[in-house]
Structures are given as structure tokens and as C-alpha cells.
Amino acid sequence: MAAKKVCHSFSKTLIDEVHRWGCMKQTGVSLRYMMEFGSRPTNRNLLISAQFLHKELPIRIARRAIELESLPHGLSEKPAVLKVRDWYLDSFRDLRSFPEIKDSNEEREFTQMIKAIKVRHNNVVPMMALGVQQLKKGMDQKIVYEDLDEIHQFLDRFYMSRIGIRMLIGQHVELHNPNPPPYCIGYIHTKMSPVEVARNASEDARAICLREYGSSPDINIYGDPNFTFPYVPAHLHHMVFELVKNSLRAVQERYMDSDKVAPPVRIIVAEGIEDVTIKVSDEGGGIPRSGLPKIFTYLYSTARNPLDEDANLGTADAVTMAGYGCGLPISRLYARYFGGDLQVISMEGYGTDAYLHLLRLGDSQEPLP
Numbered sequence: 001m002a003a004k005k006v007c008h009s010f011s012k013t014l015i016d017e018v019h020r021w022g023c024m025k026q027t028g029v030s031l032r033y034m035m036e037f038g039s040r041p042t043n044r045n046l047l048i049s050a051q052f053l054h055k056e057l058p059i060r061i062a063r064r065a066i067e068l069e070s071l072p073h074g075l076s077e078k079p080a081v082l083k084v085r086d087w088y089l090d091s092f093r094d095l096r097s098f099p100e101i102k103d104s105n106e107e108r109e110f111t112q113m114i115k116a117i118k119v120r121h122n123n124v125v126p127m128m129a130l131g132v133q134q135l136k137k138g139m140d141q142k143i144v145y146e147d148l149d150e151i152h153q154f155l156d157r158f159y160m161s162r163i164g165i166r167m168l169i170g171q172h173v174e175l176h177n178p179n180p181p182p183y184c185i186g187y188i189h190t191k192m193s194p195v196e197v198a199r200n201a202s203e204d205a206r207a208i209c210l211r212e213y214g215s216s217p218d219i220n221i222y223g224d225p226n227f228t229f230p231y232v233p234a235h236l237h238h239m240v241f242e243l244v245k246n247s248l249r250a251v252q253e254r255y256m257d258s259d260k261v262a263p264p265v266r267i268i269v270a271e272g273i274e275d276v277t278i279k280v281s282d283e284g285g286g287i288p289r290s291g292l293p294k295i296f297t298y299l300y301s302t303a304r305n306p307l308d309e310d311a312n313l314g315t316a317d318a319v320t321m322a323g324y325g326c327g328l329p330i331s332r333l334y335a336r337y338f339g340g341d342l343q344v345i346s347m348e349g350y351g352t353d354a355y356l357h358l359l360r361l362g363d364s365q366e367p368l369p
Contacts, residue, residue: 031338219264328344
């Protein structure tokens with residue numbers, strides 16, 4: 001049982017406290033609330049925000065630390081997962097040992113501390129992917145996808161919670177920026193142009209395709225570049241980048257040895273009353289219908305795994321064309337975090353359409369796994 005290992009480096013008192021805090025109720029915030037609250041980053045508001053995080057973050061972090069101790073199929077025992085659990089326990093300890101925040105000086109110190117926590121957790125996704133890989137190595141391939149539903153559900157909760165924690169910390173830290181970019185409230189851009197973000201994200205994806213294959217299909221974007229709505233550009237960039245990267249790879253690999261010109265990837269941005277929808281369409285040959293359920297699982301990647309046992313995780317940010325089977329499921333979580341969704345529809349033998357729905361109104365509460 002993983003709990004035995006915990007005691008080597010963490011006191012029983014701390015572990016008991018983690019379990020106590022893990023039972024407390026989490027408090028969700030909406031995009032609209034973050035925007036309205038952050039539009040006046042006075043010292044008083046920053047203090048209120050810090051006091052909220054001082055109580056909220058330990059609850060969220062404790063819940064994840066507890067779950068990391070009792071994962072199915074022995075995943076908790078894998079060295080990479082033990083390392084992630086240690087990061088969560090360290091962060092819980094840092095937060096709980098910070099005294100009550102009563103003035104602006106203490107608030108500034110607290111902000112530096114949570115900034116450091118965010119950095120500590122930078123490599124959680126590749127590290128968990130490595131843990132899953134360590135688990136898969138010892139398992140019979142036939143049982144991997146069918147029997148690991150519990151692990152998929154855990155990773156969905158785990159990564160969704162991580163998006164929330166990083167959003168709350170990042171938002172608070174960014175409100176301290178003395179010269180915020182125009183129309184920006186922390187991480188939120190009140191007049192974000194989805195066409196512009198899609199253009200930047202697709203240029204980034206295309207650069208990686210060029211680096212990896214020496215050439216790349218074109219990308220055509222359709223939509224009104226002047227249309228704007230409030231959203232988090234970093235989240236949208238992440239999602240579009242991931243979808244376009246997948247499409248470019250599919251088209252590139254399909255047409256690599258062909259005399260025909262590779263067809264372009266098309267991005268269409270549509271504004272509805274309720275949703276902004278971004279469609280990424282390719283003619284990369286599609287996905288067989290039997291393979292569609294697998295694309296949103298964390299154990300599935302059609303590409304070679306860029307991480308290996310000896311990988312130096314300090315450099316794990318190096319982006320490759322294809323990942324550790326996390327890109328699509330995590331993109332869907334980013335969409336769902338603010339009440340949107342991601343759907344993929346495929347025509348085998350032709351291509352794939354991905355529909356990214358973003359909720360325009362910003363009133364939905366954070367999902368709290």
C-alpha cells in the first residue's frame with residue numbers, strides 16, 4: 001500500500017491533516033466572477049483573493065494527494081507517480097505552514113509562494129504520462145484499454161483539478177502585473193479574437209510540422225477577425241494548437257509519398273449566441289470508427305512516445321508533433337473547464353472534423369472533481 005511509503009518522508013501528522021482537508025468542500029468560481037473581481041485589483045481585493053486561495057488551494061491539493069495514494073493496478077507505486085505525489089504533499093505543507101494573511105506584505109509573500117508551487121508542478125502531465133507508461137510496460141496489451149477505465153476517470157479528474165488550481169494561482173499572480181496588456185484581467189482577455197488566437201496557434205503547429213517533416217500542409221482560416229469575446233487565450237491556444245497539430249500530422253503522413261499536393265487544413269470560427277465554435281477540418285484519411293472512443297483516453301497515442309524512462313524531465317517541455325497520448329483528452333478538459341466541449345467526427349478514408357465549442361456567456365461554474 002502506498003500509504004506506507006508516505007511515512008518515510010512525510011510525518012503522520014501531515015498525512016492526517018491532508019486527509020482532514022481532503023474532506024472539506026471545494027468552492028468553484030466562474031469566468032465572469034474572475035473577470036469582475038479582477039477588474040479592480042486593489043490591495044483590498046488582492047488580500048481577499050489571497051485569503052480565499054489560502055483556504056481553497058490546500059483543499060484541492062489534498063484531494064489529489066489522497067487519490068494519488070490509492071490508484072488501481074498498482075499505478076500509485078510507480079516511481080513517476082510517487083514523485084508527483086511528493087510534489088502535491090510538499091505544496092500542501094507549504095500552504096498549511098503559511099500563517100494567516102492579514103496585510104499587503106503578507107499577501108505579497110504568499111503570492112511568491114504560490115508562484116513557486118505552480119512552477120513545482122510544471123511537469124506533472126509528462127511525469128504522470130511516464131507513470132502510466134511504466135504501468136503499461138508490465139501489462140498485457142490486450143487488457144490495457146478495456147480494463148483501465150478507472151485510470152482514465154482518475155486522470156480526467158486529476159487534470160481537470162490541475163487546470164483549476166493553475167488557473168486560480170495564475171490569475172492571482174497576474175493581477176499583480178503593474179502594466180497588464182490592454183483588455184487583460186489576469187489570464188482573461190476581455191476582447192479576445194478567436195481568429196487571431198487560432199492563427200497564432202496554427203502557425204506554431206505548422207512550425208513544428210516543418211521542423212519534423214521538412215514540409216507542411218497549408219492552413220486556411222475562415223471567420224471574422226474583428227469578432228471578440230472574453231476568454232483565456234492561453235487555453236484556446238493550447239486546444240487549437242493540439243487539434244491543428246493532429247490534423248497536420250495526419251495529412252502530412254497521408255500525402256508524404258504521394259505526387260498529389262497535400263490538401264489544406266481548414267479552420268472555421270463561428271459565433272453563435274450561446275457558443276463560439278471552432279471547427280478544424282482535415283483530409284488526413286480519418287480514424288476508423290472502432291478507434292474513435294480511444295482518442296480521448298490517456299493511454300492511446302498513434303505516435304511513438306517522446307518520453308522514455310531516461311528522459312530528463314527538465315526538458316520535457318520540448319514539443320513534438322505527437323505526444324504521450326494526452327493532447328486530445330486534456331484539450332477537451334480545457335474546453336469543459338469553462339462550460340464548453342470538444343467533439344471529434346471522422347470519415348474513415350477521407351478525414352476528420354474536430355468541433356471545439358466555447359461557452360460565450362462565462363457563467364458556468366468550474367467543474368470540481
